Amino acid sequence: MKRQLTITTEPIDEAALLRERRASAAMGAVIYFLGVVRETEGEKKISAIQYEAFQKMVEHQFHLLFDTMEKRWPIESIRLVHRVGLVKVTEPSLWVEAIAPHRGEAFAACQWLIDEMKRVVPIWKKPVS
């Protein structure tokens, strides 16, 4: 399984990510998910979210998740970009792409990865008014 993990303070460049997409002829499903900063956090209006990461552990935990993912689903490629630092409202903080032979496994793997990320990957957010 090809894996690409990027933790960055830079804006997510969707156009560049799409240009770099590689899928073999056996793949029938390419799905991607974009997590975007909303203008509210609970009841409160915000302008941005400040993301903090324990970088070394973030990378290690993501690779453990990718290891598990590879055993559970026939994923050919997983690419994930997570921003850290200040991310303004309407900007994406997370971009995930999974490529698999069929849509069922691509959706399932992507959903599982995001759920697990929110459970074990040490990234925190602080709303900014």
Add this chain to the structure above:
Amino acid sequence: MSISVHFYSYFQDLTGCAQTSETVAEGGTLADLLKIVFRRFPKLAAMERSMLVAVGVDYQPKDYILKNGDEVSLFPPVQGG
């Protein structure tokens, strides 16, 4: 033995620092270390139930036996995405 303890997210506000160093007896566990840390930073004790604990870059249970030079990290539930 000397153990460095790192705090992340709002745990830094509760302790007023990003890291500290504590001395734990040989054979001491994470649970022993936490007792020492909670005595020094009482506000953290209230967070014990939801607190996540890692040694290096791996999560470890409270009965993990510490080794000299271990780097322990304490932080609240994660919120990526």
